Amino acid sequence: MKRLLILEDGTVFAGEAFGSNSAIIGEVVFNTGMTGYQEILSDPSYCGQIVTLTYPLVGNYGINRDDFESINPAIAAFVVKEAADFPSNWRSEMSLDEYLKMKNIPGISGIDTRKLTKIIRHYGTLKGAICSAEEKVEEVIEKLRASKLRNDQVKQVSTRRPFPSPGRGSRIVLVDFGMKHGILRELNDRNCDVIVVPYNSTAQEILSLSPDGVMLSNGPGDPKDVPEAIEMIKGILGKVPLFGICLGHQLFALACGADTAKMKFGHRGSNHPVKDLKTGKVALTSQNHGYTVEEDSISGTDLEITHIALNDGTVEGLAHKSAPAFTVQYHPEASPGPEDANGLFEQFLSLVETEKQEGTVYAKA
Numbered sequence: 001m002k003r004l005l006i007l008e009d010g011t012v013f014a015g016e017a018f019g020s021n022s023a024i025i026g027e028v029v030f031n032t033g034m035t036g037y038q039e040i041l042s043d044p045s046y047c048g049q050i051v052t053l054t055y056p057l058v059g060n061y062g063i064n065r066d067d068f069e070s071i072n073p074a075i076a077a078f079v080v081k082e083a084a085d086f087p088s089n090w091r092s093e094m095s096l097d098e099y100l101k102m103k104n105i106p107g108i109s110g111i112d113t114r115k116l117t118k119i120i121r122h123y124g125t126l127k128g129a130i131c132s133a134e135e136k137v138e139e140v141i142e143k144l145r146a147s148k149l150r151n152d153q154v155k156q157v158s159t160r161r162p163f164p165s166p167g168r169g170s171r172i173v174l175v176d177f178g179m180k181h182g183i184l185r186e187l188n189d190r191n192c193d194v195i196v197v198p199y200n201s202t203a204q205e206i207l208s209l210s211p212d213g214v215m216l217s218n219g220p221g222d223p224k225d226v227p228e229a230i231e232m233i234k235g236i237l238g239k240v241p242l243f244g245i246c247l248g249h250q251l252f253a254l255a256c257g258a259d260t261a262k263m264k265f266g267h268r269g270s271n272h273p274v275k276d277l278k279t280g281k282v283a284l285t286s287q288n289h290g291y292t293v294e295e296d297s298i299s300g301t302d303l304e305i306t307h308i309a310l311n312d313g314t315v316e317g318l319a320h321k322s323a324p325a326f327t328v329q330y331h332p333e334a335s336p337g338p339e340d341a342n343g344l345f346e347q348f349l350s351l352v353e354t355e356k357q358e359g360t361v362y363a364k365a
């Protein structure tokens with residue numbers, strides 16, 4: 001069956017339908033990772049986005065039990081050059097097509113995804129529509145141009161209620177803005193006593209759980225669409241050690257008086273080089289973001305830039321000058337992607353230990 005991907009600039013790509021039959025509108029973004037499609041399609045930070053992969057063959061190792069980053073993917077659609085019909089891997093339980101049908105996510109294959117990526121790189125991120133080949137193209141373009149994308153993605157993907165993931169180690173409250181399972185996995189591996197809480201938890205609610213540390217998760221959309229989280233961070237800053245990842249990093253920056261902006265086409269892939277400004281070391285990192293903390297907005301705040309992206313010089317890491325708090329724009333949980341930055345979890349937990357021993361946390365609470 002034929003299916004179309006139509007961009008708001010008027011470009012029409014015709015391809016083959018796979019996955020579910022639903023017609024959708026979303027923001028079209030590209031990811032350059034060569035593997036990791038299962039983690040990508042289940043990463044809640046892609047909520048509402050039509051994701052295309054520049055790597056041409058997708059689905060060849062199938063879908064397995066272990067590599068999900070959420071239970072229910074929030075991605076709007078998947079666009080690939082070739083979707084493998086017959087996956088081959090000992091872990092594979094179903095094909096990409098079967099999985100997308102099960103989760104009601106449309107896919108389109110047979111697209112020149114590198115051409116599509118060049119268009120996005122040239123114009124910046126665009127809105128797009130996935131529809132049946134029977135639709136009238138002009139009408140779809142008109143509807144697409146007039147459409148307004150949702151801005152409540154964090155609310156859509158965050159947990160409704162707090163839940164525990166018990167351990168005997170440090171008590172970490174993980175604020176779920178659209179948390180990837182990888183973050184919880186890393187904390188569980190280190191025996192943390194984790195409590196996952198909704199995105200709109202107040203500072204008081206979080207502090208009442210007596211955390212040794214608070215993690216601010218990744219998540220979809222524009223950080224400025226989550227003002228309640230910015231207020232919450234202001235209320236816990238300095239009272240408990242903080243570690244933020246991606247959206248958590250952006251929200252932390254906003255809470256400290258810095259600013260964020262939308263990037264032309266963002267960073268999405270698993271080989272983004274990031275430089276640690278203190279050590280000079282470069283790590284290859286997994287990334288998925290369309291917004292960035294503006295470098296010019298840092299002066300005048302109590303923040304310092306700790307990491308930068310080597311591809312474009314944008315801010316990739318921040319630390320607070322006096323409070324025990326640091327954040328990164330990339331993904332140290334590395335799912336998918338290189339594990340170079342995994343040590344940041346140790347850095348956070350040793351900060352938690354130091355603060356616990358010095359008693360500063362509760363002294364300030």
Ligand SMILES: NC(=O)CC[C@H](N)C(=O)O
Nearest residue numbers: 218219221246247290291
């Ligand atoms: N992965 C993330 O947390 C992404 C953060 C934010 N939604 C952005 O696109 O920049």
